[in-house]
Amino acid sequence: MRYIRYAFLGALGILLVSVSLANRNFVTLKLVPDDLAGVLGFNLTISLPLFVVVLGGIAAGIIIGFVWEWLREHKHRKEASVKHREVRKLEREVTKLKDKSNEGKDEVLAILDEAS
Numbered sequence: 639m640r641y642i643r644y645a646f647l648g649a650l651g652i653l654l655v656s657v658s659l660a661n662r663n664f665v666t667l668k669l670v671p672d673d674l675a676g677v678l679g680f681n682l683t684i685s686l687p688l689f690v691v692v693l694g695g696i697a698a699g700i701i702i703g704f705v706w707e708w709l710r711e712h713k714h715r716k717e718a719s720v721k722h723r724e725v726r727k728l729e730r731e732v733t734k735l736k737d738k739s740n741e742g743k744d745e746v747l748a749i750l751d752e753a754s
Contacts, residue, residue, distance in 0.1 A: 658689035665691060 646742045668675070675681030686694075 661688040
């Protein structure tokens, strides 16, 4: 399975490099349309190679998706944390009750009672 993953990543790398080399022409990105820029009085522009724009868009989409998912799953992580604390509290209580019930008993018998 590892070799298949490496082969896929290698093929993906070769594909990205070939697309990048084929799209080296510069494109101009504008912050707002020209008509709106006339009203606002400014227009931020930048010229970048096309492959930078495409790969940057993909990277931005992945990052936005990860952040969105992390924020969406916050309630599940919080609930799991509360349950984990509750389990630890109950485990301490069970240990305390076992120690209390095994007071005065022989150590070997107490260990055997805990195992069952």
